[in-house]
Amino acid sequence: NAGVTQTPKFQVLKTGQSMTLQCAQDMNHNSMYWYRQDPGMGLRLIYYSASEGTTDKGEVPNGYNVSRLNKREFSLRLESAAPSQTSVYFCASSAQRGARYEQFFGPGTRLTVL
Amino acid sequence: QQQVKQSPQSLIVQKGGISIINCAYENTAFDYFPWYQQFPGKGPALLIAIRPDVSEKKEGRFTISFNKSAKQFSLHIMDSQPGDSATYFCAARASRGTDKLIFGTGTRLQVFP
Numbered sequence A: 001n002a003g004v005t006q007t008p009k010f011q012v013l014k015t016g017q018s019m020t021l022q023c024a025q026d027m028n029h030n031s032m033y034w035y036r037q038d039p040g041m042g043l044r045l046i047y048y049s050a051s052e053g054t055t056d057k058g059e060v061p062n063g064y065n066v067s068r069l070n071k072r073e074f075s076l077r078l079e080s081a082a083p084s085q086t087s088v089y090f091c092a093s094s095a096q097r098g099a100r101y102e103q104f105f106g107p108g109t110r111l112t113v114l
Numbered sequence B: 001q002q003q004v005k006q007s008p009q010s011l012i013v014q015k016g017g018i019s020i021i022n023c024a025y026e027n028t029a030f031d032y033f034p035w036y037q038q039f040p041g042k043g044p045a046l047l048i049a050i051r052p053d054v055s056e057k058k059e060g061r062f063t064i065s066f067n068k069s070a071k072q073f074s075l076h077i078m079d080s081q082p083g084d085s086a087t088y089f090c091a092a093r094a095s096r097g098t099d100k101l102i103f104g105t106g107t108r109l110q111v112f113p
Helices: none
Strands: A004-007 A010-013 A019-025 A031-038 A042-049 A064-068 A074-078 A086-098 A102-107 A111-112 B003-008 B010-014 B020-023 B033-038 B045-050 B056-059 B062-067 B072-077 B086-093 B102-103 B107-112
Touching: A004 A042, A004 A086, A004 B086, A010 A019, A019 A086, A019 A111, A019 B072, A019 B086, A031 A064, A031 A074, A042 A064, A042 A074, A086 B020, A102 B045, B003 B062, B003 B086, B010 B020, B020 B107, B033 B062, B045 B062, B072 B086
Parallel strands: A010 A111, B010 B107
Antiparallel strands: A004 A019, A019 A074, A031 A042, A031 A086, A064 A074, A086 A102, A086 A111, B003 B020, B020 B072, B033 B045, B033 B086, B056 B062, B062 B072, B086 B102, B086 B107
16 A cells, blocks of 8 residues: 655745645545644645545635545646745545554645746 | 644754743644654654543653643653754644644754754
8 A cells, every 4th residue: 555645746836836636545534624834833634535525614724725636646736936826735645444543644745836 | 824833943852851842822623733744855644642631641751731721732752863853843623523633833943962
């Protein structure tokens, strides 16, 4: 199992450009998430998807859109990138197994917006 | 809106010492309290977790202490090793049905030989 995979690993954009961050999981999980990580601010939820075909806003959704293409894939789109969106982006999926609840994270995408 | 407050922001410990990271929460509906460990350039990974009906959970050198009345929980790393150097996040889940976690701001731990 590859777990949660993300592409690309690194990206540099100019202000106003658009891009899509790709995420896929092979663990057959229903729930998937997009977070951003900034120094001193922890992990903040951008969007999440409880199941295929459903998406909901998290704590910091402005400037982003998401698509839950199927059970495996959950993409994050920046329509018009801004320097404030410079961050490390993590995709995750989750599972509840008995009393244990766990979110599994991908390796991250480091995005710089100039 | 910071619902889980974590301290300290950074921590330096000598090899063999005890590392202690603290978290406090406000929402009494939280029902699950995990700690995640993140190495540089990697995604976070679940380290250990506790439910609010127990006061302590131990796995190897890692222990969570939970104080329900004070709405606080802490991670203790005994016999800290250089390989424990990482960023640690506490988190809380609102309730079993929500399937979302709220994370603290993180603690960068450095263990020196």
